[in-house]
Amino acid sequence: MKFALKILPKPEVLDTQGRAVEGALKEQGFDLTSCRVGKYIVLEVPANDSEQALQKAKLMAEKGLYNPLIENYELEQL
Amino acid sequence: MKFALKILPKPEVLDTQGRAVEGALKEQGFDLTSCRVGKYIVLEVPANDSEQALQKAKLMAEKGLYNPLIENYELEQL
Numbered sequence: 187m188k189f190a191l192k193i194l195p196k197p198e199v200l201d202t203q204g205r206a207v208e209g210a211l212k213e214q215g216f217d218l219t220s221c222r223v224g225k226y227i228v229l230e231v232p233a234n235d236s237e238q239a240l241q242k243a244k245l246m247a248e249k250g251l252y253n254p255l256i257e258n259y260e261l262e263q264l
Numbered sequence: 265m266k267f268a269l270k271i272l273p274k275p276e277v278l279d280t281q282g283r284a285v286e287g288a289l290k291e292q293g294f295d296l297t298s299c300r301v302g303k304y305i306v307l308e309v310p311a312n313d314s315e316q317a318l319q320k321a322k323l324m325a326e327k328g329l330y331n332p333l334i335e336n337y338e339l340e341q342l
Contacts, residue, residue, distance in 0.1 A: 190270070192268070192270075192304045193304065194304065194306065204305075207305065207329070210328065211324055211328065211329075214327065214328060216320070216323070216324050216327075217309070217310060217320070218307055218308060218309050218310070218320075218324070219308040219309065219310050220306075220307075220308040221305065221306070221307050221308070222305070222306045223303065223304070223305050224303070224304040224305070224306075225301065225302070225303065225304055226270045226271065226272065226301070226302040226303055226304035227282075227285065227299065227300070227301050227302070228272065228298075228299070228300045228302070229296055229298075229299050230296060230297040230298040230299070231295070231296050231297065232295060232296070232297050242294070242295070242296075245294070246289055246294050246296070249292065249294075250288065250289065250292060251285070251289075
């Protein structure tokens, strides 16, 4: 069972990578209001039922993949 | 209008970051089949209609945000 974990810096956290990308795009002539850069992690979890797999993926996210101080995450079943 | 750009290394490309994360999770006792790590970029594009905004976001993705040699991308309207 596959899950997509989307991790973004919290809105109140200065996203240096996002600012840099925003600046680079604007320099190329693109018109954009904002840009935030995060991580996209696809986890393949072996499990018999989807509820169990989701719990496993959630645990992986919370025990190591995202930093609750500065990031938010969203988990989506693929 | 907001778009999420999901960028992942192509399946045939060795994903060193993904391998490292997979190894780290397994060391922590997690059971997973595979893990791939990519980028998640949220673009806010000013536009009057959604079709125009989508085209702009697509252009940004293709003209600089992803590397067609080693990556695939997916664009989703948020």
